[in-house]
Structure formats: C-alpha cells, structure tokens
Amino acid sequence: MSNFIPSGDGGHTGWRAAVQKLGGNLAGMVIPNIGAFIAWGLLTALFIPTGWIPNEGLAKMVGPMIINLLPILIGYTGGRLVHGQRGAVIAAVATVGVVVGTDIPMFLGAMIIGPLAAWVLKKIDAVLDPRTPVGFEMLIGNFSLGISGLLMAMLGYSGIGPVVKWLSEQLGAGVHALVSAGLLPLVSIIVEPAKILFLNNAINHGVLAPLGVIDSEKLGKSIMFMIETNPGPGLGILLAFWLAGPVALRGSAPGAIIIHFLGGIHEIYFPYVLMRPMVLLGAIAGGATGVATFMLLGSGLVATPSPGSIFAYMAVTPPGGHLVVLLGIALSAAVSFVVSWFILKTSKSTDDDLAAAQAKSRKLKTGAAE
C-alpha cells in the first residue's frame, strides 16, 4: 500500500520489538506519574536555597517527595501493570523496603521490586484462589498480600536496594567520567538513532532520568535530563524538511513543528527521518551540539522536561539558567538544520518527484486526504 514510504518493516518482532517492549514497560511505570515529577520539579525550582523564592519550610517537602513519594508511585504503577490493584498495593509496600535501604532516589530499584512483588503475589493468588473456602476470600486475600508484602519489603531492603545502589553509583561514575573527559556529547551517537526507533521513552525515563534525579537532588540540577529531551535537533530536521524535503512532505512540516517544539511530542518527526535515514546525521550532530553546549556552560535542569516541549524546558530550568538553555537548544536546532538541509538537497533524486506524483494521484483518486 504505502510503498511510497519505505520506513522499515512493520512486521518485525525481533530484538527491536523486544527492547521496545522492555523500554515500554519501564516508561509505562514512569509516564503516568510525570505530573508528580512536575510538582516536585516546580517545588524544587521555587523553594530550595538557590531557587526563585527560597523558603525553608516549604523546601522540606523536596526531600521526602523525591526519596519516598516518587519511587513508591513508580513501584505502585509497575505493580498495577502486572497484577491490578493488588499488585499495585504490594508493590508500594515492597518499594518502601528499597527506599529506606539507601540515601539516593531509588527509581531503578522501584522499577525492579514493584513488578517483581506484584508478579510474586500473582503466583501466590493463582495457588490460593482455587483453594479458598467460601467466605474466606477477604481474610486470605488480605493476609496473603500483607505477609508476602512484608517479605518483599525485607528482600528489597537487604537485597535489591544495596545492589541497585551500587549499580546506580557505577552508572553515575561512568557518566561523570564521560563528562569530565568531555566525551558526553558522543552519547548522542547512540541516543539520537535510538529515539527514531521509538526507544525515546525507554532511554529517557528508563536510564537518563533516574541518573538525573540523583544529581538534581545533590546539586539542584542535572544535564542528564537534557540529553534525550532537547527539542532542538527535531526542530532543525523539520525546518529542513519544510524547506528542502520531498515535496509531498513539505506541507505537513509546519504543523509538525508546532506539535514537536511547542507540544513536546517528539514522535512526530521520527517518520520524516525514517524516510530519509541519512538525516540521522543531522539529528546526531544537533544533539551532540546541544549536549556540548550544555556541558561546557554547566547547564542543567531540576527535573525531566516531559513532554520535551520548550515550555516544559523553561519551567524546569533553575533561576539564571534560561539563556544558556535557550542557546543550547538554538545551536542544536541550527546545526541539525544545516546538516539535514544539506543532506536533503544533495540526496534529491528523481524518485522523489515520482513518489510525490504517485502520492498526489492517489490523493486525487480517493478524494479523502487533505
């Protein structure tokens, strides 16, 4: 049908689907809770000693929210995905074990123990349900959850918490080694192509943001939040497609720019890149430019800007950081625009016009497209 757009094989079920699925599950635990992250981010930006209106009393909420509330919400949501309301409840109980076992925000730990505890309860329920006598459902249900929840919390405290803490420290040390060696922009070589394969949520919410909150809690900001979420590279690409892309795509580019840059839905530019995969070079160059700018000028955000809209960016930028953040976004958009524009101009082939003509004729035939 749509052979005019050779954007990969929709029937794939291989590694990409598997990684996407894992990432989808990680993101599925975080994304429903983004509102709570925003509340925490705004609270932090406003009331910590370096914030807009420092307030010692209100700033007391910052610590408990990031250390306790957010991981427990993530664990709860993860449990709910596995085993409904009962899974959610046991996951919240178990996550407390992970949370008090350490002094860093335990997002990764919550993402492990939450679904695990719910899965264990699901297995227990499968055994007990058929054997429960009539009238004892509530008693057995409550106590099976209570007792297994206690045990999972203990496991979280003594087993999973310390392991994840060690793992987070290693990951964090690795990232900081990259930063101090000045190599962090190279991360864009992995991140930008992975985004286009719809791994954007997995990378940001599964890996980068959990590292970012550790920094943010200590230092009041983190560059980790800016690596995947920068709307600059996508803006540059869409501008390039608008001015120099295949004719059939130019019309939709301005609308896509609004949705991408202002609305923060980055997915909208992925299809354009999938159609001209060479444009990935523009995304990588733009992404790396942004990261380099943020790194050299010591920029950071207090929380993850989600969705990656310019408005979300401005809201979670700490006081005094706005010009640098805007500069980084503008530079990455400019670089990605120039590289993408050049690629689109030079790779222009006759089949473009053919495809456009085909598309046009099909449009006329069906009379339905706009």
Add this chain to the structure above:
Amino acid sequence: MASISGANVKRITVACEAGMGSSVMVAKQLAKKLKDQGVTVTHTPVNQLVAADQDVVLCHRGLGGRAKQALPDSVIVMFDMFLGDLKVAQMIHDIQTDGEITGD
C-alpha cells in the same frame, strides 16, 4: 490478512508507546473526522492492547511489530506519518463509504 468492512467499524484504538502522547493526538484528530459515523476513538499504550476492545487498531509502523504480536488476528492499520498520512485518510474514506479495510 484480517479485514473489516467500513460500516462495521464502530470502535478504533490508537496505540503508541506510552498511550499518552502521540496516540492521544491522533485519536483526537480521528474522532473529529469520524464523528458523523458514530465511531468512538480511544488511545492506549501498545503493551496494553486488548483484542475485544476495538474493531480496528491504528499505530505507527515502528510499533507495528508489537501490536501484531499482541493481537495477531485483529485489523491493525499501520501509518507512517502522524499528520496527513495517506493510509489514515484512506481508512477514514473507507469508513465513510463502507469500503473494505484490510490490516497490515
């Protein structure tokens, strides 16, 4: 290939990764266009698709593999562009004129 005739399409689910971003946007657009046909359009994460919930699933080609894995027998229409996609336009047209909709 699973298929369905346009007049029988009453419920469409748009799936995306998180079920809260791009799918909501596509669903809103679609609902507006299919209001006169009485079609309900909802959105969901691709991991939480349930076969009985809809007549047609709509998702981006990049997530098509997972949608197919989850619902091998459902009509799954995969699109390439979030705005102005020809296949989506074709599907709307088929629903309005009772054409045959074949999944990918």
